[in-house]
Every structure is written in structure tokens, then in C-alpha cells.
Amino acid sequence: MxxxxxxxxKNLSLTSGVYLMKNADGKIIYIGKAVSLRKRVQxxxxxxxxxxxxxxxxxxxxxxDIDTIGTHSEAEALILEAxxxxxxxxxxxxxxxxDKSYPYIEVxxxxxxxxxVSRPRVKNAKxxxxxxxxxxxxxxxxxxxxxxxxxxxxxxxxxxxECLDYHIGLCDAPCIQxxxxxxxxxxxxxxxxxxxxxxxxxxxxxxTDMEALSRENKFEEAAKVRDQIRAIGALYSGSADVxxxxxxxxxxxxxGLQRMPERIEGFDISNIMGNQSVGSMVSFLAGKPDKNNYxxxxxxxxxxxxxxxxxxxxxxxxxxRLKRExxxxxxxxxxxxxxxQLSAACEELEKLGVKIPIISLAKREEEIxxxxxxxxxxxxxxSLGLKxxxxxxxxxxxxxLAYHRNxxxxxxxxxx
Numbered sequence: 001m002x003x004x005x006x007x008x009x010k011n012l013s014l015t016s017g018v019y020l021m022k023n024a025d026g027k028i029i030y031i032g033k034a035v036s037l038r039k040r041v042q043x044x045x046x047x048x049x050x051x052x053x054x055x056x057x058x059x060x061x062x063x064x065d066i067d068t069i070g071t072h073s074e075a076e077a078l079i080l081e082a083x084x085x086x087x088x089x090x091x092x093x094x095x096x097x098x099d100k101s102y103p104y105i106e107v108x109x110x111x112x113x114x115x116x117v118s119r120p121r122v123k124n125a126k127x128x129x130x131x132x133x134x135x136x137x138x139x140x141x142x143x144x145x146x147x148x149x150x151x152x153x154x155x156x157x158x159x160x161x162e163c164l165d166y167h168i169g170l171c172d173a174p175c176i177q178x179x180x181x182x183x184x185x186x187x188x189x190x191x192x193x194x195x196x197x198x199x200x201x202x203x204x205x206x207x208t209d210m211e212a213l214s215r216e217n218k219f220e221e222a223a224k225v226r227d228q229i230r231a232i233g234a235l236y237s238g239s240a241d242v243x244x245x246x247x248x249x250x251x252x253x254x255x256g257l258q259r260m261p262e263r264i265e266g267f268d269i270s271n272i273m274g275n276q277s278v279g280s281m282v283s284f285l286a287g288k289p290d291k292n293n294y295x296x297x298x299x300x301x302x303x304x305x306x307x308x309x310x311x312x313x314x315x316x317x318x319x320x321r322l323k324r325e326x327x328x329x330x331x332x333x334x335x336x337x338x339x340x341q342l343s344a345a346c347e348e349l350e351k352l353g354v355k356i357p358i359i360s361l362a363k364r365e366e367e368i369x370x371x372x373x374x375x376x377x378x379x380x381x382x383s384l385g386l387k388x389x390x391x392x393x394x395x396x397x398x399x400x401l402a403y404h405r406n407x408x409x410x411x412x413x414x415x416x
Contacts, residue, residue, distance in 0.1 A: 001045060008066060009045070012038035016077050017070040018084060021092075023062045030059055030092040031084050033077040037068050059092045078142055080197050082131050102132035103139060105195060111181065112174040113188050115152045117143065130195045146194055148249055149231040150187040169253060194232075202232065220258075227259055244287030244388075251385030254377060255370060257357055261331035262286060265318075266392040267345070268336040269299075269310045270400035277302065279314035280400035283330070284392050296403045308344040311335060316348040323354060335360040336393050339369050346371050361389050 012019075014036045021030040034040030044060050053061075071077040085093050106118040109126025117140055123129055133139040151172045155163060158175040165171040172179035172187075193202040206229050213222035248260040264284045271277035283293035297314045315333075322329060333356055335341045342360035349356060360369045366386060367376035379386040 002064065005064065005066070009038065009041050012041055012066075012068060013070055014038050015070055016074050017068050018077050018080050020067040020069075020084070020088075021059070021063045021090075022065040022067070024064045026065070028088045028090050029062055030090050031081055031088065033074070033081040035074050035077075037070070041066060055092070078133065078139060079195060082133055082195070084197075085132075103136045104129045104131035104133070105139065105143065107188065107192065112153060112184050114154055114156060115143070115147075115188070115191060116154055128192070130192075145246075146191055148246075149228050150190045152184075152187055152191065169249075190228075199232075203229065206232070223259055230260075230262065247287060247384040247388040250383060251388055254379055254383070254385050255357075255359055255368060257332065259331070261357075263290075263330040264332045264334060264388075264392055265330040266334040266336065266396040267311060267314055267318075268393070268396035268400040269307050269314075270397075270403070271299075271305065271310075277310060278400055278403045279310060280396050280403060281314065281318055282392065282396045282399050284388075284395075287388060287391075289395060294399060296399065307337065308340050311337065311341045312344040312348050315345045316352070319349065319352055319354050319356070323352060329354065329356050331357065333358040334389060334392055334396075336363070336396055338362040338367070342369050342371065359389075361393050363393070366390070 016033075016035050017037045018031060018033050019037055019041055020028050021032075023029050032040065044056065044063075048054065048057065069080065071080060103117050103119050106114075106116055106120070106124075107128040107130075108114045108116075109124070109128075117136065120129070131139075147170050151170055153171050153174060154165070155171075155175070160175075162173040162176055162178065163171070166173040166178070172184065174181070174184050190202060190205070193199075193205075206225055210222050210225040210229070213219075213225060248262075251257070252260045262285065266282050266284070268280050269277065270280070277299035279297035279299060281295040281297070283290045285293075295318065297317060299310050299313060301313050302309045315335075319329070321327075333345070335345050335358065337360050339360070342358065345358060345360075349358065358371060361367070362369065362376070365376075365378065366381075367378060368386075368389070369376050
């Protein structure tokens with residue numbers, strides 16, 4: 001291998017992205033994606049041990065330079081790879097296929113187009129195709145995420161009434177005219193912009209739509225577009241944020257929130273026989289601890305053991321201050337406890353004239369309680385929405401316990 005090429009490969013990033021291999025004339029001869037650019041490219045230059053030269057060996061013989069484009073996620077790398085292959089048509093992207101039938105994404109030419117993964121022997125002249133893709137599983141996963149942002153149909157033919165996809169938020173039911181053709185085609189266009197890698201154009205169009213809706217006082221519709229912008233950011237920002245989007249979307253649906261919660265604040269109380277009682281509040285932003293916004297409270301107004309009154313005190317202190325200082329409220333409040341703790345917190349919010357979605361999570365059965373609802377909600381133990389709440393609850397408990405131990409230690413030193 002040429003020393004300059006070897007040095008270049010050694011210094012490649014370990015992050016995900018797309019690599020473009022070039023020959024001596026500077027022509028792109030192969031494009032691929034990688035979870036780790038350096039490790040993937042290095043793998044091409046390891047001895048295969050085979051006596052005969054394979055097509056991959058032939059590719060390696062021609063490589064004289066390598067360019068890379070970093071991405072934040074493997075899903076983004078996959079979409080970028082496909083758009084670049086379509087643009088440059090590199091020789092070895094097709095020579096290395098070994099006559100396998102690789103999947104495409106097909107956008108049909110119907111009045112309300114379907115989007116699906118297909119392996120066409122003969123392409124439909126009325127359809128648009130994106131690909132080929134080398135990883136069928138990953139492209140299905142990416143398409144599932146995209147569909148949660150911009151809804152589209154996959155059914156063929158139209159059902160007589162709305163199907164399950166409508167009820168779980170994956171399709172807007174054009175089959176029963178729940179969405180106009182104009183709005184539906186806007187969704188399809190946005191999906192195509194993602195598949196073509198035209199991120200900046202997509203963001204620009206969405207922001208234009210959101211501002212226009214706001215000027216027309218269509219604030220609910222503008223909020224939906226804003227959530228789409230946030231979700232697109234999650235798609236392009238790596239697996240952790242994509243996972244949060246999945247968690248938040250499940251939680252939103254489970255407890256009936258109007259929009260996905262971006263900031264959630266969780267409360268817990270810690271005391272031993274009523275001594276050194278403290279409260280904690282932790283803040284999660286996009287599913288991650290935002291420790292700069294953690295708060296701790298030494299209980300001042302409650303003597304003895306009364307978790308309900310203690311929760312009421314810390315909720316009142318927290319949100320009266322935010323209201324007084326004109327600071328933004330969270331998208332959701334979670335109280336550690338059951339109906340009693342939730343009722344106490346709700347009463348304080350009502351006295352303050354503050355309207356924030358609020359729930360409680362009871363640890364024994366992991367029941368979720370909602371204000372004014374008699375029955376609790378029990379989510380599957382595998383529910384991503386429940387796992388988000390559990391992380392928040394456990395962090396609030398850890399933070400409260402750490403503060404309580406700190407106060408007890410200080411008290412013991414004073415006694416000595």
C-alpha cells in the first residue's frame with residue numbers, strides 16, 4: 001500500500017460515516033458506509049488468504065485515495081450512501097453485488113403514494129426508486145423512524161376503513177379522507193428529501209411552513225411541524241437521540257400528551273422517620289440528565305412523616321419560582337408515588353394557576369397515575385416509554401438520597 005494512503009487511513013475517524021474510494025484518475029470507484037470509518041476501511045487491506053483474486057481484491061488494487069463524510073448515526077450514513085451511489089454510479093458498487101437482489105425504497109405513482117421496501121425485477125415506470133441499499137434491516141429501521149415523523153400508507157389496496165396504522169400514528173388514513181391529497185403529498189415530498197440527503201432544504205421548507213402557520217394563528221398545526229423539525233434532528237443526531245424519540249413518542253401516546261415531552265422534571269422525597277427530610281427534582285432534556293437544572297429542597301414546612309405535604313411543598317416552591325421569574329415550564333412533571341402524591345402536587349399547581357401535564361409513577365407495580373383518572377395505566381415492562389420514566393424516577397431517588405446522606409453526615413459532625 002502507498003505510504004500516503006496508509007497514513008490517511010490510519011488517521012480516519014472512528015465515528016460513523018460514508019467513505020468514497022478513488023482510483024489513480026481521481027474517479028470514485030466504490031462508496032460504502034461504516035459505523036467506524038477507520039475500522040471499516042482498514043478491513044479492506046487485510047490479507048484474505050485466498051489464492052485467487054476476488055472482486056474485492058481487484059477493488060483494493062485500484063484504490064489510490066479515500067475521501068470520507070462523517071455522520072452522526074448509521075441510519076444517516078445509510079441514506080447518504082444510497083444518494084451518493086445514485087449520483088456517481090461507482091463501478092464496484094455494482095460489480096461487488098454478486099448478482100444478489102438488493103432492496104430499494106419504492107415510492108409508488110398512485111394518487112396517494114405508498115412507500116415500501118421492494119426488490120423489483122422490473123421497475124415500475126410510475127414509481128420512484130431509492131437505492132440499492134446493502135443492509136435491508138437497517139433501511140427498514142430507518143424507514144420506520146421516518147414514517148413516525150411523516151406519515152404515509154403502506155396498504156394495498158385501500159381498506160374500507162382506517163386500519164391500525166392510523167390509530168398508532170403511522171398513517172393519516174387517506175382511505176377515509178382524514179387528510180387532503182395536498183397535505184399527504186407534502187409528507188411524501190419530505191420523505192423524498194430525506195432519502196435524497198437534502199437535509200438543509202427539508203429544514204428550510206419545514207421552518208417556512210411553521211412560520212406561516214403561526215402567522216395564521218394555527219398554533220396547534222405549527223406545533224406539529226415544530227415537533228417534526230425536532231424529530232428530524234433526532235434522526236440525524238445519533239442512536240441515543242433516535243432512541244429518545246422512540247421513547248418519547250411511546251410515552252406521548254400512552255398517557256395522551258398533545259406533543260412529545262422534551263423536558264421532563266421528576267420529584268422524590270427522602271427521609272428517615274421524619275428526620276432531615278429532603279426533596280429532589282431532576283430534569284431530563286431529550287432523555288438525558290440535565291444536571292445544571294437539578295434542584296434540591298430541605299423540607300421547611302412539614303414536621304414528622306407526611307410525604308403528601310412534602311411533595312406539595314417542593315412542587316409549590318419549584319413552580320411558584322418559575323412563574324415569578326418568568327422561566328419556561330417543563331413539558332411534563334413526574335412524581336414518585338401513587339394517587340395521594342399526585343393529588344397533592346395537582347392541588348398546588350391549581351392554586352398557582354399553572355397548567356403543566358403531570359403524572360405519578362408508583363414503584364411496586366410501576367403503575368402510572370393521571371389526574372382525574374380512576375384507573376392506573378400499566379405499560380409493558382419492555383415499553384420504551386416506561387423505561388424513560390424509570391430512568392427519571394431512579395435518578396430523582398438517587399439525587400434525593402445523596403442529599404439526605406450529606407445532611408445526616410453534617411449533622412453528625414456538629415454533634416461531635
